[in-house]
Every structure is written in C-alpha cells, then in structure tokens.
Amino acid sequence: MSYITKSPWIIHYDGSSCNGCDIEVLACLTPLYDLERFGIVNTGNPKHADVFIITGGINELNRPIVKNTYEQMPDPKVVVAVGICATSGGVFRDCYNILGGVDKVIPVDVYVPDARPDPSPSLTASSRPWVFSKRNGQRWQRKGGEIIND
Amino acid sequence: MIEQKHTIIEIPVSDLLKKTEEYHTKGHRLVQIGCTNLGDRYEVNYTFTKSWDFESLRLTVNDGDVIPSISGTYWGGAFIYENEIHDLFGLSVTDINVDFQGHLFETKIPAPFKNPPKVTKVPKGGDA
Amino acid sequence: MGNRIVVPFGPPQHPVLPEPIHLDLVLEDERVVEAVPTIGYVHRGLEKLVEKRDFQDYVFIAERICGICSFTHSVTYCNAIEHIMGIEVPPRAQFIRTIWMEYSRMHSHLLWLGLAADAMGFENLFMNAWRLREEILDDMEATTGGRVIQGSCKVGGIRRDIGDEKLGEMVDHLKKIRPLLEESNRIFTHDQTVRHRMRGGLGTLTKEEAWDLGAVGPTARGSGCDMDVRSSGYSAYGGTRVQTGHPPPHGGLSGSLPRPLGRGARSSRPRRTCGGKDARRPCRRKGEGQSGWRVLCLLRTAPPWRVHALHKGQRQEEHRPPPVRTPTLTNIPPLVKMLAGIDLADVPVVVLTIDPCIGCAER
Numbered sequence: 001m002s003y004i005t006k007s008p009w010i011i012h013y014d015g016s017s018c019n020g021c022d023i024e025v026l027a028c029l030t031p032l033y034d035l036e037r038f039g040i041v042n043t044g045n046p047k048h049a050d051v052f053i054i055t056g057g058i059n060e061l062n063r064p065i066v067k068n069t070y071e072q073m074p075d076p077k078v079v080v081a082v083g084i085c086a087t088s089g090g091v092f093r094d095c096y097n098i099l100g101g102v103d104k105v106i107p108v109d110v111y112v113p114d115a116r117p118d119p120s121p122s123l124t125a126s127s128r129p130w131v132f133s134k135r136n137g138q139r140w141q142r143k144g145g146e147i148i149n150d
Numbered sequence: 151m152i153e154q155k156h157t158i159i160e161i162p163v164s165d166l167l168k169k170t171e172e173y174h175t176k177g178h179r180l181v182q183i184g185c186t187n188l189g190d191r192y193e194v195n196y197t198f199t200k201s202w203d204f205e206s207l208r209l210t211v212n213d214g215d216v217i218p219s220i221s222g223t224y225w226g227g228a229f230i231y232e233n234e235i236h237d238l239f240g241l242s243v244t245d246i247n248v249d250f251q252g253h254l255f256e257t258k259i260p261a262p263f264k265n266p267p268k269v270t271k272v273p274k275g276g277d278a
Numbered sequence: 279m280g281n282r283i284v285v286p287f288g289p290p291q292h293p294v295l296p297e298p299i300h301l302d303l304v305l306e307d308e309r310v311v312e313a314v315p316t317i318g319y320v321h322r323g324l325e326k327l328v329e330k331r332d333f334q335d336y337v338f339i340a341e342r343i344c345g346i347c348s349f350t351h352s353v354t355y356c357n358a359i360e361h362i363m364g365i366e367v368p369p370r371a372q373f374i375r376t377i378w379m380e381y382s383r384m385h386s387h388l389l390w391l392g393l394a395a396d397a398m399g400f401e402n403l404f405m406n407a408w409r410l411r412e413e414i415l416d417d418m419e420a421t422t423g424g425r426v427i428q429g430s431c432k433v434g435g436i437r438r439d440i441g442d443e444k445l446g447e448m449v450d451h452l453k454k455i456r457p458l459l460e461e462s463n464r465i466f467t468h469d470q471t472v473r474h475r476m477r478g479g480l481g482t483l484t485k486e487e488a489w490d491l492g493a494v495g496p497t498a499r500g501s502g503c504d505m506d507v508r509s510s511g512y513s514a515y516g517g518t519r520v521q522t523g524h525p526p527p528h529g530g531l532s533g534s535l536p537r538p539l540g541r542g543a544r545s546s547r548p549r550r551t552c553g554g555k556d557a558r559r560p561c562r563r564k565g566e567g568q569s570g571w572r573v574l575c576l577l578r579t580a581p582p583w584r585v586h587a588l589h590k591g592q593r594q595e596e597h598r599p600p601p602v603r604t605p606t607l608t609n610i611p612p613l614v615k616m617l618a619g620i621d622l623a624d625v626p627v628v629v630l631t632i633d634p635c636i637g638c639a640e641r
Contacts, residue, residue: 014297016320019635020345020426022297023389030392030408044292060258061318062298069291091339094330096262097323180492182608226491226611248314255318255640262323 007039008050011073015066016098017056021083025053046072052106057085057098063105070106080110087111156204158195163209163217166196170207170220173198178205180224183231185239187263192239196220211241213264221247230254240264282306287625295629297636305622313617313625315610321640333359338429344604344638345426346389349382352431359433371435377448378418378428385414390633391466397630398475403465410462413455417448481616481628493612494605497632604638 014022028035029042043049046069058066070079081102084090089100102108161169178198186193194217196207211217217235221228225247232243233254240261252260287301298319304312327339340355341348353375360367367375392407415425421440422428430437440448466472483493609632616628 011291013291014320014636016322018342018345018348018427019297019638020342020348023346023426027408027412030412031405032409032412046291056320057322059319059321061256061321065291065298065319091342092322092324092327094327095323096259096326097257097321177489179489224490224492226615227608230607230610250316253316253318255321257318257321257323262326 007041008078009041009043009048010051010053011043011046011049011069012053013055013066013069015054015056015062015086015102016059016092017083017085021055021086025055025082046070047074049073050077052077052079053082054079054102055082055086057089057092057095057100058102058105059097059099063099066102066105078109079106080112081108082112156206158206158208160208160210163211163215166207166209167218167220167223170196170223173205174223176200180220180227183220183228183235185235185241185263187239192241194235194241213240215241217241217243219243219246221245237261238263282311285622295626295634297634299629299634299636301617301625301629303617303622303625308621308623310617310620310622310625313614315614317610317636317640319640320636324641334433337432341427341429341431343641344635346386346635347382347638348426349378349428349431352428353379356431356433363433365434367435370439374436374440375431377440378422378430381414381418385411385418386633388414390630391462394627394630395466395472397626398472400471400475403462403469403472406462406465410455410458413451413458417451420444421448475627480624481620481631483612483616487615488612491612491615492608494608497605497609497612604635604641606632606635606639609634610639 012022012025026042027033029040040051046052050073052070052073054066056062070077079102081087085092085098086102086108089098092098093100099105159169178200181197181199181204182195184195184197186195190212192211192213194209194211196209198205198207209217217232219228219232221232222245229246229248232246233248233250235241236243237250237252237255237257238261240263283305285303285305287303288295288299291298300316300319302314302316303310304314324339324343328336331339337352337355341352343351359365388407388411392404392411395401395403395407418428419425421444422430422438424430483491483497488497613629613632613634616631617625620628
C-alpha cells in the first residue's frame with residue numbers, strides 16, 4: 001500500500017439501500033478490516049470529506065440530498081457506489097420508487113457491484129482513489145477523462 | 151408450539167370507533183393496521199392482541215370512502231399506519247392526531263398501491 | 279419559558295445515524311417538547327414486486343427488506359407461504375433455520391450495541407462490539423456463504439445443510455465467544471462512562487406506556503412487558519431452551535439502556551441445544567394446496583425485531599403485497615414519547631436505544 005500518500009476521509013450515505021452494504025461499509029472501518037489504519041476516517045460532515053461512499057438505488061426523496069451532499073464536498077472528490085443497487089438498481093430496479101443507480105444523480109468514479117459487498121472489495125475500492133492519484137501523477141481523474149484538480 | 155389463533159370480525163365502517171374503544175378498555179394492544187387492494191375494493195384490517203391470539207376488525211371500503219382515525223383511542227400505535235394507508239393506498243383517513251398530510255412516504259407516483267395490481271409474470275430466473 | 283424553535287435532526291444525512299431519518303424537534307431552550315418523525319428516504323416499494331416476481335424468487339426480495347435481519351425476513355416470508363400451501367418443513371431444516379436466526383440475532387445485537395456506544399461517544403466500545411460481531415459473521419459466512427445477506431432459505435426448507443462436524447466447531451466457537459460477550463455486557467452495565475451518560479432514567483418508558491403505544495421487542499421488554507415471540511416456539515424454538523422475558527435490572531440503570539443489555543450473552547444460549555439436536559437431512563415435501571383467500575398474521579422475531587407479514591392468496595394472480603410490519607415502524611410512536619422532555623444533547627442516544635432500522639421500517 002505504498003502508493004498511499006494521503007489520508008482521505010469518507011462520508012457515507014444510505015440512498016435507499018437495504019442496510020446490507022451500509023453495515024459492510026462500517027465494518028470496513030472496524031478492527032477486522034480496519035481501514036482507519038490508512039488514516040481513512042468516517043466523517044459526518046461533507047465539507048471534511050474526500051470520498052463519498054453511497055449505497056442503494058436512490059429514491060425520489062433522496063435525490064436532492066445526494067446532490068446537495070455531493071455539491072458541499074470540496075474538490076477533488078471521488079464517488080464510490082457500493083453494491084449492485086447503487087450501480088444499477090439491482091433487485092429493486094423494478095420498484096416504482098427507485099431511480100436505479102447513483103449515476104442517475106451524480107457522476108460515479110468507482111463501482112463495487114455485488115449484492116452483498118464483502119468488505120475486502122469495498123476496501124480496495126475505497127483505496128482506489130489513491131491508485132488514481134498515483135497513476136495520474138497527483139491528478140484525480142474521473143471516468144471520461146475529465147480532470148477535476150491538479 | 152403455541153398456536154396463534156386469528157379471529158377476523160367483519161364490521162361496517164360506522165362501528166369501527168366503538169369496537170376499537172372496547173378493545174382498548176379490555177387492555178388489548180394494537181398490533182397493526184394493514185390495507186390490501188383487492189382490485190375493486192380495499193380491505194383494512196385492524197389487529198389487536200392481548201397475549202398470543204389475534205383479533206382483527208376488518209373493514210371493506212371502496213375507493214373514495216372515508217375512514218375515521220382510531221388515533222383518539224390508540225394515541226401512539228395508530229398514526230404511522232393510518233398515514234401509510236393514506237400515502238400508499240390513497241384512502242382518506244380523518245382526524246389523525248399526527249397528520250402528515252401525505253408527507254410520510256413521499257413516492258415518485260402518488261398512491262402507488264391504489265391501482266389494481268397488474269400481474270406481469272416474470273419467467274423464473276428471467277429478467278423483467 | 280423560552281421561545282419555541284424547530285430544529286431539524288438528521289436532514290437526513292446525519293453523523294450519528296447510518297441511515298436516513300429526519301426528526302423535527304420542537305425545542306424550548308435546550309429541552310425537547312415534541313418530536314415529529316419523517317421517514318420515506320429508504321422507501322423502495324418492494325412489496326409491490328410481489329406482483330412481478332414468482333413467490334420462490336420473492337424469498338430473496340423479502341430478504342432484502344433489511345440487510346441486518348435479512349435471514350429472519352426470508353424465514354417469515356417462507357413461513358407465510360408454507361402456512362398457506364400447507365407445506366411441512368422437515369425438522370432438521372427447522373433447526374438449521376433457528377440456528378441461523380439466532381446467529382442473525384447475535385450479530386444484529388452486537389451491531390446495535392456498537393452503534394449505541396458510538397452514539398454516546400464511546401468509540402472504543404463500538405469497535406469492540408463490532409470486533410465480536412465479526413466472529414459471529416465468520417460462522418455465518420462459513421455456513422451460508424454470505425455475511426449479511428444469506429440467501430439460504432427457501433419455501434419448504436433450506437438451501438444448504440450444515441454438516442455435523444461444522445456444527446461441533448460452531449459450538450466450540452460459541453463457547454470461546456461467550457466470555458467475551460459477557461465482558462462486553464459488563465462494560466455496558468457497570469462502566470462509569472455509560473452510567474453517567476444514561477443518568478437520571480434517560481428516555482424511560484413505563485410498562486403501561488409501552489403497552490399502550492404498541493412497543494414491541496426489546497423496547498417493550500426494557501420497559502417490563504414480558505413478550506418474546508420466540509417463546510411461542512415457532513420454527514425449532516419449541517425444542518430449545520430459549521431464555522425469554524425482559525432483562526433483569528442492571529446496576530441501577532433505570533434509563534433506556536437496559537433494553538439492549540443482557541441480550542448478547544442470552545442469545546448465545548439456545549444455540550448449544552440447537553447444535554446438538556439430531557434430525558435428518560432437509561428435504562422438501564409437497565403439501566396440499568389450499569384454494570381461496572387466506573390471511574394470516576405471523577409474528578416473527580428478526581434479530582431485534584418482529585415482523586408482521588400479512589399474506590393473501592396462493593396463486594400468482596392472487597398474490598398481493600404483504601404489508602410488512604417491522605418493529606422500527608411500531609417503535610416510532612414510543613420513540614416520539616421518549617424524546618419529549620429530554621435535552622437536545624441526549625437525542626442521539628435515545629434514538630439509538632430503539633435500534634432504529636429504517637430500511638426495515640420503510641421497505
């Protein structure tokens with residue numbers, strides 16, 4: 001993990017998920033997987049956060065909240081969609097109240113598609129932004145090649 | 151295993167408050183209020199219990215009927231369910247003590263459970 | 279008397295709650311006069327999927343009502359279908375279901391205890407509870423393949439068997455975990471920090487109030503109501519020694535904390551009898567279908583909650599959305615009552631004592 005040079009903080013939001021992914025995101029931070037050893041801290045404040053971890057397929061009521069939280073985060077920022085519901089709506093895609101994926105609302109950088117993400121891939125995904133950062137020479141690159149910040 | 155007996159009593163809407171009051175006096179607690187769309191009518195079940203056995207009061211109502219709220223008797227238990235019936239099934243419930251005016255469940259389409267269910271069978275293991 | 283102001287708590291993204299719920303708190307100076315909850319942020323409308331999915335597929339949708347008490351949701355749904363169709367579940371399947379339900383219960387309790395500790399700012403205890411939870415999840419993963427969503431229940435039985443050797447290992451593992459759970463419980467009941475935070479009977483609900491407001495599960499038991507749906511002996515609970523009833527008063531704590539207390543260790547007891555119980559291989563038996571409308575109301579306990587599922591019909595065309603009644607939905611009125619009259623700073627702690635699971639409550 002020598003490519004980690006910074007300690008980004010995460011903010012987590014449950015966008016209409018079944019909780020399964022949420023507790024696995026939290027489990028990443030607790031002693032067994034211990035993401036905190038890389039200096040990654042769960043913060044409740046979007047203004048302190050670098051990585052936005054979002055679960056669930058987003059419903060109508062959540063849309064403005066997700067957008068608002070995203071906009072409050074300072075650049076550079078990374079959005080991680082955890083779980084298949086956050087990726088595409090998953091089993092809930094046919095539900096009347098589900099928009100079907102985080103990318104319907106805000107741009108997503110990393111997807112972790114799994115119905116019950118194991119903490120290990122989530123952990124990799126959370127540390128992925130550093131891979132990005134290294135590869136692009138301290139630049140944060142997003143899908144589509146748009147460079148957010150130097 | 152303890153058998154949980156379930157008695158269903160069909161009552162007209164006008165008797166609801168009186169019957170509910172009786173259950174409250176007898177010391178029953180409210181288990182749930184549930185609504186089911188039967189296509190041309192709705193069935194609202196009020197379930198009470200004291201120990202293991204359930205007793206349900208069943209109303210059969212049509213679209214547009216007005217149901218009185220039982221939140222006068224059951225201060226706590228009732229308001230969440232009654233607001234839910236209003237928001238999801240589009241039935242009107244009058245005099246709820248905490249009336250959310252349709253903002254408890256804000257859904258993309260109003261009263262999603264209101265329309266008679268359209269059954270579109272998905273082949274097993276297949277995609278919609 | 280100060281002016282009344284309304285403070286939104288959790289708008290709905292809030293540091294203390296992993297899930298979105300919004301409370302409008304009417305304050306008079308620092309004191310909460312009234313709390314008005316708003317839910318709907320997690321409402322997916324999955325009950326409506328009943329119309330699109332085959333009942334055997336819906337077991338897995340039902341499981342995703344909530345990712346914490348997922349196994350119990352699938353069992354409840356299966357029980358409803360089995361009841362309607364008259365299917366008898368083989369005893370071994372019943373016992374294995376019960377084992378998994380109890381494992382779910384334990385991991386859910388530890389999760390809750392951890393979050394409750396987090397709400398009062400006791401980070402160390404939070405981490406410790408979640409560390410213990412991982413031990414439970416290890417066995418869960420080894421036997422079902424899933425940590426939080428198991429997908430191992432089906433109508434008429436279960437999809438995976440647990441070998442006798444593995445059952446033995448699980449019992450040995452539980453013996454190791456038990457003292458750790460008891461130690462953790464001791465901190466919750468006797469530690470100065472916790473006691474100080476919960477002083478003065480914070481968020482207490484009397485027995486009469488709890489009954490009248492329709493409190494269920496631990497929230498009701500903490501107030502002295504003796505109800506535990508496991509004691510009805512459904513699934514294989516009838517063949518196990520389940521210690522039910524409300525937890526004994528702990529260390530003079532009269533507040534809201536006794537609710538989650540004393541249950542981690544109690545949960546680990548029935549499993550030992552389950553594990554050693556012999557029964558034959560799970561199989562699926564064909565039952566006789568019954569026609570016509572059937573309604574049933576099932577009480578099932580999910581880890582800390584109970585589920586009321588109402589089901590109609592057997593044929594797909596007659597399959598109607600089951601209004602799923604989970605304890606958080608039922609426990610919201612008691613929560614509103616508990617919040618009235620406490621200080622603003624105590625709101626997060628009291629909210630966490632009902633073990634709010636918004637995913638369950640809104641479906």
